[in-house]
Amino acid sequence: NRLQRGETLLRAPQPGPAAFRLQRAEERLAQAAGLNWQRAAQRLDRAETSLGLISPLAVLGRGYAIVRDENGRLLASAADAATGQPLDVQLRDGRLAVTVDAVRPA
Incomplete structure (x- = not known):
């Protein structure tokens, strides 16, 4: 009956504030990791461009x-x-x- 189902639901473990905080921390960590990865990739691209500009092989290509x-x-x-x-x-x-x-x- 409905009363028994309600009692069963009340007795079941409920995720509390700690579980919610843990979930939010996981989301923030994943977001920060993605941002760090993106920034590292951008730095690598800039370094590659800089090296290409000063490469002796690039100078040879200009004659x-x-x-x-x-x-x-x-x-x-x-x-x-x-x-x-x-x-x-x-x-x-x-x-x-x-x-x-x-x-x-x-």
């Missing part, structure tokens, strides 16, 4: 070259090269093995 001597040292000036010296020239799509015919200062 520059990286020149190394036979020991692998970078040449930054024509004065660093000597006539007859073999050099390795790195371009965006490959490398050239060259020999210096003449050194002409700017």
Whole structure:
């Protein structure tokens, strides 16, 4: 009967304020974790963009070259090269093995 069902419901354990607070804390934790994940992904994207801007390979794509001597040292000036010296020239799509015919200062 209805009275017995009501008594049964009253005796059943009821989630109290602690259960409600726990549920809300779980929701806030999940929301904070998602926000932290999103912020970390944004920081990673910005770092990737920054690295791409300063990458030597990006510079090569704009028409520059990286020149190394036979020991692998970078040449930054024509004065660093000597006539007859073999050099390795790195371009965006490959490398050239060259020999210096003449050194002409700017």
